[in-house]
Amino acid sequence: MRQVVVSAPGVVKLFGEHAVVYGKPAIAMAINKRLRVAALPRSDGHVKIIARDLKAMGLIINVAGNGEIAIETEYGMAMNAISYVRTAIEVAKKYLREPRGVELDISSDMPVGAGLGTSAAVAVASIKAYASAFGYHLTNDEVASLAHEVEKTVQGAASPMDSTVSALGGIHIITLQDRSRLSMGPLPLVVGYVDRESTTKDLVNNVKELRARYPALIGSIMDAIGEAVLLARNALESNDLATVAELMNINQGLLESLGVSTGRINSLIYAARRAGALGAKLSGAGGGGIVIALAPEAVKEVKIAMEIAGGHSFPVEKDDEGARVDEG
Numbered sequence: 001m002r003q004v005v006v007s008a009p010g011v012v013k014l015f016g017e018h019a020v021v022y023g024k025p026a027i028a029m030a031i032n033k034r035l036r037v038a039a040l041p042r043s044d045g046h047v048k049i050i051a052r053d054l055k056a057m058g059l060i061i062n063v064a065g066n067g068e069i070a071i072e073t074e075y076g077m078a079m080n081a082i083s084y085v086r087t088a089i090e091v092a093k094k095y096l097r098e099p100r101g102v103e104l105d106i107s108s109d110m111p112v113g114a115g116l117g118t119s120a121a122v123a124v125a126s127i128k129a130y131a132s133a134f135g136y137h138l139t140n141d142e143v144a145s146l147a148h149e150v151e152k153t154v155q156g157a158a159s160p161m162d163s164t165v166s167a168l169g170g171i172h173i174i175t176l177q178d179r180s181r182l183s184m185g186p187l188p189l190v191v192g193y194v195d196r197e198s199t200t201k202d203l204v205n206n207v208k209e210l211r212a213r214y215p216a217l218i219g220s221i222m223d224a225i226g227e228a229v230l231l232a233r234n235a236l237e238s239n240d241l242a243t244v245a246e247l248m249n250i251n252q253g254l255l256e257s258l259g260v261s262t263g264r265i266n267s268l269i270y271a272a273r274r275a276g277a278l279g280a281k282l283s284g285a286g287g288g289g290i291v292i293a294l295a296p297e298a299v300k301e302v303k304i305a306m307e308i309a310g311g312h313s314f315p316v317e318k319d320d321e322g323a324r325v326d327e328g
Ligand SMILES: Nc1ncnc2c1ncn2[C@@H]1O[C@H](COP(=O)(O)OP(=O)(O)O)[C@@H](O)[C@H]1O
Pocket: 035, 051, 052, 053, 054, 080, 081, 082, 083, 084, 085, 106, 107, 108, 111, 112, 113, 114, 115, 116, 117, 118, 119, 120, 122, 198, 199, 200, 201, 284, 285
């Protein structure tokens, strides 16, 4: 029995979120913020999940007459919160054909459910940690496709974007069938974030409903997002940051028209642009959550401006390494 610790990076979506679910390309980058899963095999066959970053949901506290305290959380909410990890273990067990018990202890550098791809990172790290704890070596390609299965199962419709980039690291242009790693210089991004009320699953579903109501119109918006992604690829590869930033602003306008931006997100975006960001957009499913700002000359100013506008903020860089065994 040995403990194994695996980490996987978070993912910022530079271009193309939502439209990627409908077959358009998207560009996403692994960042230097990680989620870690320590896996320890158990001989009793039980799966125990210690999720240190999840907030207790629907807390029920019962204090008896004798002072004894019983604490519960609302069952359905707790099951939802843990659904990615549970499904990751189910998928890994099926793949390894040898169900075994494990204790998973999860901790993360990132806000949960804000657009940094933590659902994919937790699936990637849990699958790799579970397999490694029992002596199986899964390649990061295998982990990527298993984690995509997890995202599809829990989210409903899900692209392979976050699962691929978290497993492999670096920056990739991705479609439903294909991916290619981009080679480019450093990209100085500042993340700002506000709380997100909805999950990615709900936001993807909102866009699906909008598309069903206005198929041609939403189809053209998604075509335009796809076009922006292709232009952005060229700009990134030729290190033309001014064009990258301009395309980020255009992509933001298109996301706004898909109904996934919010007033608070827009406040951060405009604050970042006023403070010197060349481009800023929401990143991920939206509905709150994170904004990314490209500010080569004004990282500090943009960080402060987004904080004054009511967000939390931190700079991020590209991480070329994907999922890795850190210990064990
Ligand atoms: N540290 C964590 N521990 C356990 N589960 C996590 C953790 N981080 C994320 N998750 C899972 O991922 C879900 C958030 O996924 P999602 O709504 O897709 O947002 P995002 O992927 O942008 O962070 C959480 O509700 C939880 O199920």
